[in-house]
Amino acid sequence: MKFTVWNWLVFPAMGLVWSMTVPIFNHFYCADMPIEHVTEMMDPQDWDSDTYQMINFIGLAEKYGYTAEEYKVTTKDGYILTLHRISGSPSSPKASGKPAVYLQHGILLSSDSWILMGPEKDLAFLLADQGKDVWLGNTRGNTYSRAHVKLDPAEEKFWEFSYHEMGIYDLPAIIDTILDVTDSQKLEYYGYSMGTTISYVLLSQRPEYNQKISKMYHIAPVAKWGSTLKSMLKVMDVIFDALKEFITFFKFQQLLPQSAMAAELGKKQCDESSFFQPICFTLFSTIGLDKSRFNQTLLPHVMKHFPAGVSKYTVYHYNQNYNTHKFAAYDYGVGINLKKYGTTKPPKYDLSKVKVPVTIWYADNDDIAYPDNVFSLAEELPNVIDVNKVDDPKFNHFDFLWATDVRQLVYNKL
Numbered sequence: 001m002k003f004t005v006w007n008w009l010v011f012p013a014m015g016l017v018w019s020m021t022v023p024i025f026n027h028f029y030c031a032d033m034p035i036e037h038v039t040e041m042m043d044p045q046d047w048d049s050d051t052y053q054m055i056n057f058i059g060l061a062e063k064y065g066y067t068a069e070e071y072k073v074t075t076k077d078g079y080i081l082t083l084h085r086i087s088g089s090p091s092s093p094k095a096s097g098k099p100a101v102y103l104q105h106g107i108l109l110s111s112d113s114w115i116l117m118g119p120e121k122d123l124a125f126l127l128a129d130q131g132k133d134v135w136l137g138n139t140r141g142n143t144y145s146r147a148h149v150k151l152d153p154a155e156e157k158f159w160e161f162s163y164h165e166m167g168i169y170d171l172p173a174i175i176d177t178i179l180d181v182t183d184s185q186k187l188e189y190y191g192y193s194m195g196t197t198i199s200y201v202l203l204s205q206r207p208e209y210n211q212k213i214s215k216m217y218h219i220a221p222v223a224k225w226g227s228t229l230k231s232m233l234k235v236m237d238v239i240f241d242a243l244k245e246f247i248t249f250f251k252f253q254q255l256l257p258q259s260a261m262a263a264e265l266g267k268k269q270c271d272e273s274s275f276f277q278p279i280c281f282t283l284f285s286t287i288g289l290d291k292s293r294f295n296q297t298l299l300p301h302v303m304k305h306f307p308a309g310v311s312k313y314t315v316y317h318y319n320q321n322y323n324t325h326k327f328a329a330y331d332y333g334v335g336i337n338l339k340k341y342g343t344t345k346p347p348k349y350d351l352s353k354v355k356v357p358v359t360i361w362y363a364d365n366d367d368i369a370y371p372d373n374v375f376s377l378a379e380e381l382p383n384v385i386d387v388n389k390v391d392d393p394k395f396n397h398f399d400f401l402w403a404t405d406v407r408q409l410v411y412n413k414l
């Protein structure tokens with residue numbers, strides 16, 4: 001550990017304050033309660049008070065009369081992922097032979113994030129209504145995919161992955177499962193944010209998967225980085241070294257998991273009836289959303305399911321991409337690089353190998369996927385069908401998921 005004012009003064013002081021205040025957080029916000037995913041909320045009397053119940057994907061979808069299913073997928077390196085499926089909708093019941101489509105969430109999100117707004121609004125529900133067989137993945141380390149054949153999430157080793165492994169292990173396992181269960185040759189891929197990044201990793205590292213995807217819709221794609229950052233990312237970049245020391249000091253392996261505390265904070269402080277709601281909403285919007293097109297009533301609901309956790313190395317990996325202006329795998333140092341990649345330097349992702357036809361959507365005011373970076377990405381992709389701009393100057397990154405008018409502005413035109 002380095003001898004810095006952070007490590008020897010600030011962080012220990014923070015740890016002390018936390019240990020003194022934690023009883024308060026536990027009391028008011030259930031901070032230390034582990035989450036239990038349930039399909040239906042139990043009667044509070046039957047509730048095992050050691051766990052905090054959270055409605056799961058199946059419960060969210062069934063509430064609106066959709067047929068939802070859950071599959072377990074084991075990757076080549078032993079991670080056990082949860083794969084969700086909406087196989088039927090009220091207007092288009094489950095049937096064989098429906099075309100398979102796959103939706104891949106972004107960083108800190110889960111399959112839940114595609115169905116939080118409700119029918120007639122969410123992309124997953126709209127596709128199911130159109131007669132598609134909708135599959136939704138969960139990448140390793142998020143709230144639904146925290147299991148491994150040998151490793152325990154409590155072990156540091158479990159978390160030694162970035163988005164690289166999501167691309168080369170999670171996606172192949174998921175795609176093969178979908179094609180197998182549906183007896184199809186190909187599927188359509190909808191990726192959002194990091195959900196686009198990992199498809200580039202997959203198709204550049206394992207180009208044979210180009211045969212298994214017929215078409216990709218890439219919403220707010222992230223791969224290339226120019227020289228300027230703005231908003232939240234700029235702040236993150238300024239404090240990044242301190243942030244890294246903080247993470248190391250407290251030995252965090254994962255960041256911002258789905259938690260009882262976020263859910264309780266949402267319910268108590270971010271509800272419309274709360275005095276703190278405006279502050280809460282303003283803080284929440286710094287993730288990159290246009291406040292005027294987000295339904296505030298749903299803020300506590302969204303905070304139950306987002307954030308949903310990510311490994312620290314995934315965040316470090318994006319930071320490295322930005323700092324080096326290279327779209328390459330994460331640099332762990334020579335020892336681990338050799339073990340993971342077989343080379344001392346991390347491999348670069350060759351975008352020219354991404355042969356699947358891609359339709360891109362971006363927004364001028366996106367705080368994460370900046371237009372210049374999107375254009376530079378589109379130039380390197382060999383098979384771009386279309387690059388579409390959202391027709392609104394204020395539309396932002398998370399609006400692609402949760403804006404009240406995202407259906408009119410984007411989904412209807414896909």
Ligand SMILES: *[C@@H]1O[C@H](CO)[C@@H](O)[C@H](O)[C@H]1NC(C)=O
Nearest residue numbers: 117118294295296297298404
């Ligand atoms: C916001 O969400 C609430 C709760 O689902 C709903 O009753 C209301 O109609 C929504 N408002 C808009 C503008 O969509």
